[in-house]
Amino acid sequence: MNFKPLGQRVLVERLEEDTKTASGIIIPDNAKEKPLMGTVKALSEEVAKEGLLKAGSQVVFAKYSGTDVKLEGKEYLILKVEDLLGTIE
Template sequence: MKFRPLHDRVVVRRIEEDAKTSGGIIIPDSAKEKPQQGEIVAVGPGARNEKGELVALDVKAGDRVVFGKWSGTEVKIDGEDLLIMKESDIMGILEGSKSSKKAA
């Protein structure tokens, strides 16, 4: 990807949730809500504080994060739907869940 976000912005790829409940009920697309979890694809260099010093971001590429339902701006980069949002829109990092795919 040839896109670098500026300042304290991050690029997030939504992580799609399962289309089937644990009881085996298939959820149709019209009943699904947009996922509020994603994987950080790229991060900006950071924001500047009042003294003009660069403050690095707490997130890095590859982190799984939780964000607000209406956070970010949806964009299409290289044919992929992504979100660009400020670091402050991210509510937290999901620890210990690096792989979003389950073993079959």
């Protein structure tokens, strides 16, 4: 993929959420909430210079943030750095 975010933005792929509860109940697609965690797939040069994130970092982001895009058949989210709440190590 040759997508390069501009400004203070990153491209994130959401982590998949479980389709079953711990007790084995299957959750239908329309009842699931989108996960608020993902993996950074690409970042702008400005963000890369700061050194806080890199491709492959797992991040947590705000609920109503970002723009959904579909690239090469996959769903991604373009987020501003200020919408990122933290990283998961």
